[in-house]
Amino acid sequence: MKRWGLIAVVVLLVAWGWLRAFAWFDPLSACRIHIDVELLEGDRGAIRSAIDVVRREDPLVYRALCRWVDRIQEERQCDAGDPQADRRVRGGAGIPLDVLDPAIRRAREAPGCYVRGSRVIVLRRPPDGGGGPALVRERAEALKRLAGYSQAFWIDHGR
Amino acid sequence: MTRRRAVALGILAILVVLVARYFVWVDVGARCVIGIRPSLVGYDNSTVKRALETLRHGSPEDYRKVCVHVGSINPNPSCGGFGGGCFWHGQNARGRASIDVSTEHGLIWTVAIVVHETCHAIQSHEGRPPGFDYEDECYNEDHRIMRALVQFE
Numbered sequence: 001m002k003r004w005g006l007i008a009v010v011v012l013l014v015a016w017g018w019l020r021a022f023a024w025f026d027p028l029s030a031c032r033i034h035i036d037v038e039l040l041e042g043d044r045g046a047i048r049s050a051i052d053v054v055r056r057e058d059p060l061v062y063r064a065l066c067r068w069v070d071r072i073q074e075e076r077q078c079d080a081g082d083p084q085a086d087r088r089v090r091g092g093a094g095i096p097l098d099v100l101d102p103a104i105r106r107a108r109e110a111p112g113c114y115v116r117g118s119r120v121i122v123l124r125r126p127p128d129g130g131g132g133p134a135l136v137r138e139r140a141e142a143l144k145r146l147a148g149y150s151q152a153f154w155i156d157h158g159r
Numbered sequence: 160m161t162r163r164r165a166v167a168l169g170i171l172a173i174l175v176v177l178v179a180r181y182f183v184w185v186d187v188g189a190r191c192v193i194g195i196r197p198s199l200v201g202y203d204n205s206t207v208k209r210a211l212e213t214l215r216h217g218s219p220e221d222y223r224k225v226c227v228h229v230g231s232i233n234p235n236p237s238c239g240g241f242g243g244g245c246f247w248h249g250q251n252a253r254g255r256a257s258i259d260v261s262t263e264h265g266l267i268w269t270v271a272i273v274v275h276e277t278c279h280a281i282q283s284h285e286g287r288p289p290g291f292d293y294e295d296e297c298y299n300e301d302h303r304i305m306r307a308l309v310q311f312e
Contacts, residue, residue, distance in 0.1 A: 075265045080309040082271060085302035087295065106312065113267075113311035117217020118209065120266050149310050157216060 024051045024072075031066035036073040038125070046131050047072055047123065050139035058144060065147040068154055070119040072143075077124050080107030112142040114149040121146045184211050184232075191226035196233045198262075206262035207234050210269040217308045221274055228280040230255030232273070234262050244272035246279035256280035267309055271301035 019025045022044070024033045033051070035044045051072075055062045081104040083089045083097065097105040107113060112123040123142065126135055160168075179185065181204050184193040193211070195204045214222040245259035258276035262269045278297035287293065 073265055075267075078309060078311050079267055079271075079305060080311060081305050082298055082302040085298040090294070090298070103306065107309060110311040113309050115213055115217070115266055115270070116308045116310055117213040117215070118266065120209070120213075122265065122267065146310075153217075 024048055026055070026066070029055075029062070029066055031062075033066065033069055034071045036071065038074065041125065042074050043131065046135060047074065047139065049136045050143055053136060053140035054143050054147075057140070061144045061147055064151045065143060068119060068150040069121050069147055072121050072123060074125050075122050077108040078110055078113035078122050080104055080113065110142075111138045112146055114146040114153075116149075116153050119150055119154075121150070181205075184208055186215065186226070189215070189223070189226055191222075193226070193229060194231035196231065196235065198234045204234055206266065206269050207232055207260060207273075209266055210260075210262075210273050213266065213270050213308065214273065214304075217270075218304060221277070221304060224281060225273060225277045228256055228277055228284055229258055229273075231257045233257060233259045235259070244276045246276045246283070248279070248283060253284075256283060267305060270308065271305050274304045275301040 016025075019032060023035055024031065024047070026032070035047050036042075037044055037047070051062075051065070054065060081101050083095075083100055083104060086095065086100050088095055089100065097108070108124075110124065112121055114121055121143065123139055182195050182197065184191070184195060184207075186192075195207050198204055211222070211225065214225060243261055246256065256276075256279075258273070258280060260269060260272045260276060275297045278300040279293065282291075282293055282296070
């Protein structure tokens with residue numbers, strides 16, 4: 001009996017570690033959001049901190065985040081268009097993004113974006129690898145807004 | 160049932176589940192089956208599946224085109240390098256095409272590359288007049304899908 005109890009504890013610990021290692025895991029809220037980061041440059045901790053800010057500050061939005069987002073990916077930037085669609089760029093001309101399409105520049109500077117049709121939020125990797133409270137605050141605000149986009153998409157889509 | 164037969168059935172079941180999980184996209188409702196080749200570089204096939212799922216919900220018309228014109232997706236970087244995709248114009252124009260799609264740059268670009276290479280498959284199936292700019296049409300397609308799906312403000 002004692003032996004089985006020990007095995008159960010070990011299994012629970014391994015399962016807990018597995019569920020938590022690559023994700024935000026909050027069993028009390030039945031919330032698990034996978035977090036994808038670069039192997040060498042990424043920092044899941046900073047993203048977890050931002051989610052934690054959302055959880056503490058805005059329970060309704062946190063519920064929406066858990067319900068409508070299943071993955072957060074950290075990428076170099078959000079791309080809302082392909083600059084190569086412009087023949088001049090393909091021809092090798094160095095054209096400012098603003099001239100091509102201001103939306104591409106704005107998306108690249110945005111802290112994050114939502115991909116319609118998915119439950120995925122992309123967060124921009126800090127350009128200089130920097131972190132700190134300002135980054136956590138910026139990401140928390142982005143997560144609040146982007147969770148709303150996902151919720152709106154899926155509620156509309158379900159109609 | 161003998162023990163040996165039970166083990167063989169178990170192994171077969173595991174193989175079927177693994178193949179279904181990693182190497183094929185099946186959407187019974189849309190009658191869409193697309194093979195996905197094993198990835199050799201660690202970017203696992205789930206990104207390709209996530210891209211197809213995103214298209215299915217985010218742009219059903221583009222998804223339908225992928226289902227009609229593409230038979231298999233190769234997620235390994237080949238002629239497109241690590242950042243892009245590829246369509247081989249020499250392949251049989253009557254059958255559903257095979258496209259190469261790099262998944263290295265995440266979901267948004269994977270969706271865009273799938274749409275870009277599907278555009279080339281459509282060109283191959285439908286034909287285009289001499290002197291037609293194949294790349295121009297397809298870059299505009301991937302630009303369009305990125306503009307449509309990426310919401311940032």
